[in-house]
Amino acid sequence: xxxxxxxVFSADLLKFIEEWKDKPGNLIMILHRVQExxxxxxxxxxxxxxxxxxxxxxxxxxxxxxxxxxxTEKPGKNQISVCLGTACYLKGGQDLFDKLxxxxxxxxxxxxxxxxxxxxxxxxxxxxxxxxxxxxxxGEVYGxxxxxxxxxxxxxxx
Numbered sequence: 001x002x003x004x005x006x007x008v009f010s011a012d013l014l015k016f017i018e019e020w021k022d023k024p025g026n027l028i029m030i031l032h033r034v035q036e037x038x039x040x041x042x043x044x045x046x047x048x049x050x051x052x053x054x055x056x057x058x059x060x061x062x063x064x065x066x067x068x069x070x071x072t073e074k075p076g077k078n079q080i081s082v083c084l085g086t087a088c089y090l091k092g093g094q095d096l097f098d099k100l101x102x103x104x105x106x107x108x109x110x111x112x113x114x115x116x117x118x119x120x121x122x123x124x125x126x127x128x129x130x131x132x133x134x135x136x137x138x139g140e141v142y143g144x145x146x147x148x149x150x151x152x153x154x155x156x157x158x
Contacts, residue, residue, distance in 0.1 A: 008044050013037050014052075021053040027063055031070060040071040076112045076119035078157045080137050085125035087132040092146075096133055097122050099147040103154060117158070 007014060016033050020026045030053065034045050041064050050057040064070045082088075082097040100106075100120055104113050112119045128134045131143025135153075142153055 008038075008042070008048055009034070010037060017049070017052050026053065027055055027060065028067075031060075031064060035070060039075050040073060042072075042074075073112055073119075074116070076116050078118045078138055080118060080120045080135060081123045081126065082120070083124075083126040083128070083132070083134045083136075084122040085129070087129040088126075088134055091132040093122075093133040095147055096135060096145060096150065099150055100135075100154075103150060118154075 009017070013033060017030055020030055023029075027049075030049055031041060034049060035041055038045060046060045046064055047057055049055070050060045064072060080100060082093055082100065084093045084097065097120070104118050104120060106113065106120060111121060126134050126136050126141060128141055128143055131141070133145055134141060134143045135145060136142070137153070137157060142149075145153075
């Protein structure tokens, strides 16, 4: 990357990329670190990773789009995960997801509210099957939920 270009990364992340750029399996490690620092992987960040590692930009975007873990949209301040694993799904996980979409005024395909306060995603498992159905907001788990409880839970985060 030309020295005159300003990086979108912190000094620590630049150092990490420099240390990892020639190691096997480097791309996924670097992308995890980018997302850890920035909350998602922007187009600018993906292009800079390609430039700094010498990995073709198409491969970087291919990895980012292939793995569900990587986010390409800036997440909301409050990140909501709805478990859609088997136990949660059978006990109403999809109903919770649908109700949260409605409460947050999210259109189909939209994952972050217009004001940037909330992001909503369905996940395969949160690991609390005995509490199904389960959601997690910023890492705090809520279990044995009904749709009626969701507005009160969301109020805590406003």
